Amino acid sequence: MTTALRTGRRLVMTSLLIAAAVGCAASGGTDGAGEASCVYLVSYDGRTYSDVANVEFTVGEELGTATIPECDDTPNNPGDTVPERTITAYEVEGMDRAVAIAVGDTAAEAILMQVR
Template structure:
């Protein structure tokens, strides 16, 4: 693996680890906390987080991906945030078990990897390393 691939992999792993926390708070607003949620979608009973963008080929449409409401307020009973839905597409060279492309159209779709903890699935990491 070349230096660029290792650097990209390290940055990607760090980004995935941070996103796995789902929300991050910023306490520098007069005592209150503001947060933003991870870009998390579900498709076919799997959770997917967005990853560093690399060149990939979008395949056929698989179905509908769902983004749950973001509860960045800390109020667990808050239900006024809508669930978002969009399309999930196959990524050429990867199983939908480990990665999908998500977006309204194939041209707008971004790469999402199965959320399996702090590390990317090995197949996705190898795919990214090979793209650099």
């Protein structure tokens, strides 16, 4: 693959990631307040990533372990807290890990995550 083609692919993928981020917005309720819910975030290598939908990608090599933070979106309901856990992080072919990674229990189940 030529350098120009790789650069073009990276620009397209970066543009798609940015478009996906801009297109995602929380909707508010009738009183103007948004509903409580945990956003799917992971931490890896000092960065926080959020999930991206509807973007094709190829999972690369295993990078290590990412952390999914604890979530308590219903603080008045004891016992509803989802504890912190870990998940495997993978590189995304053609993407810098400072921009995007994939996470999943297996490479086949991995989902795309972009840095916030």
